[in-house]
């Protein structure tokens with residue numbers, strides 16, 4: 399009996415496999431020798447999964463007599479894996495274009511934040527928006543990301559800060575996970591900013607005593623799938639102690655630690671993340687040498703966000719040093735109302751890789 403397959407990508411000039419032994423990541427000098435097949439074909443099965451990759455002649459003889467719903471001649475073309483966007487804030491209402499003028503006039507990210515703008519502005523608008531409204535704009539944003547080659551997106555909540563709106567955002571992410579054709583990793587980021595009227599300690603207590611237990615219950619019932627916990631660990635936001643308490647609370651309920659650290663000020667966030675067994679830390683423009691070494695030893699990924707450093711006129715993170723020291727380095731667009739970038743290819747063009 400002849401088998402039928404969904405797709406044959408035939409005779410590509412290159413198929414980039416990245417790795418051949420099923421490694422979950424490459425570090426250091428291994429990154430200089432990516433696995434690339436020349437003159438190769440790829441077969442995709444009816445379940446959407448890759449059935450075979452190999453030299454075009456081998457695939458041709460192996461699948462001779464079998465049928466394909468579609469064949470694409472890839473001569474002269476390169477087949478790449480889907481891009482992974484490891485850091486986004488894609489669920490929100492309320493444009494912040496007016497802040498660009500403030501920044502051009504000299505205001506810093508924190509000036510705007512402390513004056514009640516920035517994240518706080520988005521929180522007010524997101525609290526007022528309906529779940530349907532949030533889903534519609536989120537869906538459009540994800541479609542723009544897919545068109546730019548992204549197939550897996552890490553999506554954060556964090557523009558609610560109160561339990562009600564954080565859950566509304568997580569439900570929107572959950573719905574997209576179920577209805578749309580791309581992979582999502584959901585991050586609870588209830589500690590994205592200190593809500594008006596609370597201190598950081600009070601906000602941390604609220605998260606630990608009310609948000610996390612409710613999330614645990616909803617996850618246990620299968621109503622929500624949350625993968626990660628995030629905190630904005632920054633001077634004037636959550637300090638190292640409150641960050642530690644919140645991350646430990648999330649870890650205890652089975653969430654992976656994946657947080658914002660060492661962005662605007664050196665906070666020793668990298669050292670904390672390494673100690674807590676964090677999966678990833680984002681930003682790291684101000685990471686210390688000790689923090690880099692600790693992250694390498696702990697196999698903690700650095701998620702670098704070149705777009706943000708460019709937008710906020712920060713120094714770029716020390717990507718080259720991190721790579722040379724064996725840190726796992728990933729990239730994110732950091733799509734958010736302040737960094738309007740859907741495209742991972744856009745992040746590759748920024749000068750983060752140049753030796754400093």
Ligand SMILES: N=CN[C@@H](CCC(=O)O)C(=O)O
Nearest residue numbers: 516517630706732734735736
């Ligand atoms: N630094 C904190 N959070 C975001 C910005 C979110 C916002 O400004 O709305 C970031 O990763 O860049």
Ligand SMILES: [Zn+2]
Nearest residue numbers: 485487658732
């Ligand atoms: Zn962020």
